[in-house]
Amino acid sequence: MTNGLDVPPGTDPLLVDLDQFHGPLDLLLHLIRKQDIDIFDIPIARITQQFLDVIGEMGRLELERAGEFIEMAATLVRIKAQMLFPRRDDEESDDPRADLVRRLLEYEHFREVARALERAERDRLRFHPKGFVEARPRPSLADAPLETEWDELWEAVLALAERLDEPEPSYQVQGRLVRIDEKIEQVLRMLSEQQRVEFAALVAPWGTRMHAVMSLLACLELAKRSTLRLRQASPFAPLWLYRREEEPDAA
Amino acid sequence: MRHSRLIEALLFASEAPLSPADLARVDDGLDEEQVEALVAELKQEYDDAERAFTVFEIAGGYQILTRPEYAPVLERYDTVPLSSRLSTAALETLAIIAYRQPVGRAEVEDIRGVGAGGVLKTLLERDLVEVVGRGEGLGRPLLYGTTRYFLEHFGFRSLEELPRSDELAVILAQKQPEPDAT
């Protein structure tokens, strides 16, 4: 065998029709999975050579697609070069293959999802809608502007409060456990909508000490993960949370 | 599969009327006369059950269509402006979500004492509420909160500005009923 692969004839992973691949990641995954290679320990020299061999055959590919494959080839060659430098044992995270592995796994996952969608589509097509329908405009709520005003909603709130009025109403929020991951989600959500959020705004809807404490813990956790930055101009001044990438002086 | 149901499926899913000859092709054991009898039977079933649709003979073939008396309703429906006001059910559900977010459907239903599926869909479609996370427990229920559009529409800058008063204590304090409490 010219390519030096120890696979039986007839299953040569290089005997592929490039047109059946939906991009360089698809092709790489094919080479890895067909040869039962451990994706976390890719023999990068061998895979690079195989990849180059395959795209060497791709004269008939149109230019745009060729570019995508060549870009991946360049990445592989660069990783291969980096692998030649000795690494210190304690630097696991510096494996030059790490990013490629992440991309491959991510792509493989979505390829699986796409297959599941394909099955769902096939199943759905077994249900047939009415063949003949007269043309009718499709109604949609989005076409009607919402006219409900706040006082209507407020009335509903008050009516609800009255209806729920128990003999011994409790004037404290109680019973509901406050979880730090809920708070983290809340902070992330608010920061996805606004560039900065005042800490007080996080706590205000609930206004209890437990919520305040858990919100603060959530912020500290996110600050540690470098997702946000906390800023307070002076002690007792309002505390602001900034989305990390929005920080003007961030590197 | 019963012949009559094969014919029903074909009449329903076809975009054009089907002649007795077309329909008879569905099974070797069928001839046109049998098809005509089966179609008549189908029509009788629709008429007996007072379905809103029935079988019509059009251009030498059969087709299932809504009865003519529904035409004005269907036409009016297309021109009726969509309701631009929230129903009472929607208002109450929105109130609970606004003040208790993040909150799951089960909790909303417990408070109102009725199902909230349809109302939640309307509020989601209206972009007044959104899924903000998943709760703990069986099936990790979706948790709902109000949207930025909710604040915009009702003129608040943040949830903080929602009015609060002693009367609301109950809404705010209502404990989530324990699943095992009887």
Add this chain to the structure above:
Amino acid sequence: MRHSRLIEALLFASEAPLSPADLARVDDGLDEEQVEALVAELKQEYDDAERAFTVFEIAGGYQILTRPEYAPVLERYDTVPLSSRLSTAALETLAIIAYRQPVGRAEVEDIRGVGAGGVLKTLLERDLVEVVGRGEGLGRPLLYGTTRYFLEHFGFRSLEELPRSDELAVILAQKQPEPDAT
């Protein structure tokens, strides 16, 4: 006219699923909960009579469709319209948009490792995805999300029904910021 028959007429004459809110518009005296009960009743009638079609819940609404066991027969008739199926490139792109929405073209291209312009155009034209906003950063890129028709096409009741797998948790977790290694 009975409410149940008005709803039947609407469902029968509609080419897309109708939500409880859509259906409730047909009569002032109807609310969404009543609509849901009436639709359930209608479905029961179809099931009891073993009709070839029944009411299905799809994309947040209801639609009358033939039962799947009739598909092989229906597909033999050229009067029954056939929907075309999506290409692998389109399915992969949709998979990414469905899970990552709102998501920009650059992220889609990064994950698939190929250009997404042509596929996105097709998906937009077929009303499977839509522009849902603009991202931060250079050029404020367009962000895409799936449409209600996306749910219809795949027969999902809501996005919650998207296929899930154990790996998904891993992949989604990676989108979160990495915790400090220290």
